[in-house]
Amino acid sequence: AQKVTQAQTEISVVEKEDVTLDCVYETRDTTYYLFWYKQPPSGELVFLIRRNSFDEQNEISGRYSWNFQKSTSSFNFTITASQVVDSAVYFCALSDPYGGSQGNLIFGKGTKLSVKP
């Protein structure tokens, strides 16, 4: 069965520290998509990244970077030089292949990141 595990429930760092949020997934399919979303205190889901299973290149976007490793079924997210505005709940998600091309999303339980000044 498809599953996403975010083992870190809460992380607290001091501003300017680097922080890595872990995501481990399980799927039987060879074609799938992985996502990261940010949920600030206001509650909306903010899209951060989408990665397909055939693209294992790491990606960097400003202070954000993602490390996708199929060998360990992990898709970890690193924030460099964290800021108070990064405080949020971060969700990793996997597309459900049995939803066909529609790809219903299976979310992890989220990691609450608190960045203190």
Next chain:
Amino acid sequence: EPEVTQTPSHQVTQMGQEVILRCVPISNHLYFYWYRQILGQKVEFLVSFYNNEISEKSEIFDDQFSVERPDGSNFTLKIRSTKLEDSAMYFCASIYLGVGYGYTFGSGTRLTVV
């Protein structure tokens, strides 16, 4: 940038009442979804909708729930007789052709059943 619009942002209703949550997906998107997030928990899939019919639904989506796209632009979620445990944030989402094109989520409706 196109947005998925949800109304209302917050709704309070009495147990047993019917509620309708409204969503306006992005105009050229073809697949529509409702997801639910109970406070402090993960986001869970409820239902997907394509070509004017439900294409998939989760165990959560029981007979109390229904969806429709009444006029080609709105996409609604109806809860027939609300229960306390229906209190949650409900997110609407749409995608263009497939998940590879990425999801666009609305900002959510917080439903509180009292």
